[in-house]
Structures are given as structure tokens and as C-alpha cells.
Amino acid sequence: MGFPLESGSLSDAELAAAYRAGHERAATELVTRHTRAVVRFLYSAGAGEDEVDDLTQEAFIKAFGKLDSWRGDAAFRSWLLTIAGNLLKDQFRKRKGRRMVALDERELPDRADPHGELAAGEAEQQLREGIALLPRLQREVFLLRVQQGADYAEIARALDTTPGAARVHYHHAVKRLKERLR
Amino acid sequence: MMVKPCNVLSDRMPDVVSGGAHWTPEEEDHLSSCEECALEWQLVQRAGVLGDRVAAAVDPDAMAAKVVERLRHKPRVLPFRRPGWWAAGLAAAAAAIVLLLGPFGDRETGAGPSAEIVWLVPELDSLETTELLLVLNSFDPAAPASVMVVPFIDDLERQELEQVLQAWEG
Structure with a gap:
């Protein structure tokens, strides 16, 4: 099978099939397409900035290693993010239960605008802490819904649950996060 | 059964924040008058852009190069199937x-x-x-x-x- 030069026009499923058939460029396209979503997901869920790169790489390596288990009923990105979520869970375990790393100086915004950006940085950190402390399903449902715009049916397929249960997890997550914002 | 406007708005917030939907004038009125919905909308908006700064700093092409390089050296594991x-x-x-x-x-x-x-x-x-x-x-x-x-x-x-x-x- 030839591999088209315009691989950007191929669906994720077509790229996955092309990779299975031995086309390395299909892997390149899939990684390029989904890298930023994985990074956002991991960082939002509590990964430190210095951990995000390695965890993202690892998520892709794992995904390609078990591509045969991607049934194709869930979107590739949602499936990939659940793999990233698994890795982050292991990372939390390695940190001996600490779900958030201390805010690194590098992660703080420029102090030239102490009232604006610093406050925004603290608010961001507070939200990340809140998300990291959620139970895993609540955390993943919330991020898939809010950041990826996935509907409950799609989330249910990715997380192997029901749309009704996904909806309940979402609303529990929102309730807990609102409590932290008050 | 009458569905509370707060529930309707809550369900629609992720779609609006992703740009897939827009508030109606009535919904905007409700958001400006309901403290609970306003707080939730603030939460969803902030979560929607969370991580954008970090993601923008990552080079997807460089990530692809690293991943593909590792895949080249990783032995492909045959899927385990139970013998029939x-x-x-x-x-x-x-x-x-x-x-x-x-x-x-x-x-x-x-x-x-x-x-x-x-x-x-x-x-x-x-x-x-x-x-x-x-x-x-x-x-x-x-x-x-x-x-x-x-x-x-x-x-x-x-x-x-x-x-x-x-x-x-x-």
C-alpha cells in the first residue's frame, strides 16, 4: 500500500492502519496531530511541566505498542488520553501520593505584572490542584468533556463506562471544583 | 417535567466553551443573574484553556521525531491470544x-x-x-x-x- 503525501487528510483510523502496515510516517502524523492535546491533558491533570514531555512520549509509545487493542469505537484521541491518564496515575504513585508537585519558579508567570499574571498563575495552580485531587474517573471525564468537547457517549466508550455514569462523574467533578473556587 | 435552566446551561457549557455552540440571549440573561451558573461558567472557561501555554511551548514535530526514533528500536510485541x-x-x-x-x-x-x-x-x-x-x-x-x-x-x-x-x- 502506498502512503499518500497528504497524510493530513487521512483519518486517525486510516493512519493507525497505515502504521500497522509498516508506514512510519503514519506514526509521525498521529503524534504531530495529538501531541498538544496530550500535553494539555497531562498538565491540567497535575503533571509538572518538567514531567509532561516524558509522559507524552511514553503515552505515544504505549499507544503504538497496543494499537491492536484500539477498537476504533472510541476516538483515537480519547483512547490516547486514557493511556496518558494511566501513566499519570503511576506518576502520582511514584511521587508517593503527592498529586501535585510544588509550583516551580519556571512555571510562575513573569513578575513584571505582579497583580495580573501572578494572580492568574496562582488561579491556574489552584484549579490544577483541584483537578488532580479528583477521583480518576471524575478527573478524566471532566477534562475530556471540557477540553476535548467530547460528548458523554464518546467519553463512555473511551473509559469503558456508560453515558449516564459519565454524566454523573462530570457533575460530581464540577461540584467539587466549584467548592474550591468559592 | 420542567428542566431547570441551571441544568440546561450546565450541560451546554463545555460545548459553548469549545466553540461548538453559543448562548441564546435568554441563557446569557440567566448567566448574569444566577450566581451558581456564573461560578460554573467561570470554572469551565478556565479549565477549557488550562494548559494552553504549556502545550503551545511544545513542538509536535520534535515530539514525533523522538517517538518515531524510539519506535524504531522497540521490538514489536505480538498480541497475546489464548490458544483456541x-x-x-x-x-x-x-x-x-x-x-x-x-x-x-x-x-x-x-x-x-x-x-x-x-x-x-x-x-x-x-x-x-x-x-x-x-x-x-x-x-x-x-x-x-x-x-x-x-x-x-x-x-x-x-x-x-x-x-x-x-x-x-x-
């Missing part, structure tokens, strides 16, 4: 042939395998590793009665993994 009834049947048939005709070749005389055995060999090429192990085990009189083929932990489905973890944790 036919594999057990094949193993039993192979064992029966060996018992009737003796093992491949005659160890004392050094003679090669008999013609009756040779016809089986091309079919072995089509077997998965686990199935091949079962068949080979049946040829080896020194091997234990059964071989336990252990899959890599990464190959397990989520439910299988949970069963293993439950067994470990009691």
Missing part, C-alpha cells in the same frame, strides 16, 4: 504422531525426519508464538506436562489487568 480448541487439538494430534512414529529423526542413526512428519512443518509457520510453544512442548519428552505462557502485563485488557491486581491484592 483447535490449537489444543493440533498439539494433541502432533503428540500422537510423535508417539506413533517417534521423534523427528532417529537420534542413534542420525536419520532425518520421516516423510509423514515433514508435511506438518509448513503449517507451523502460520502459528502464533504461544501456539507454537504448545506444539513444540508436545514434541519434547523432557518438557513438563504443560507450559504456562505468561503474557506481558501491557498486553492485558483493562478487565484482565484488574483481575490480576485483585488477585495480588487479595
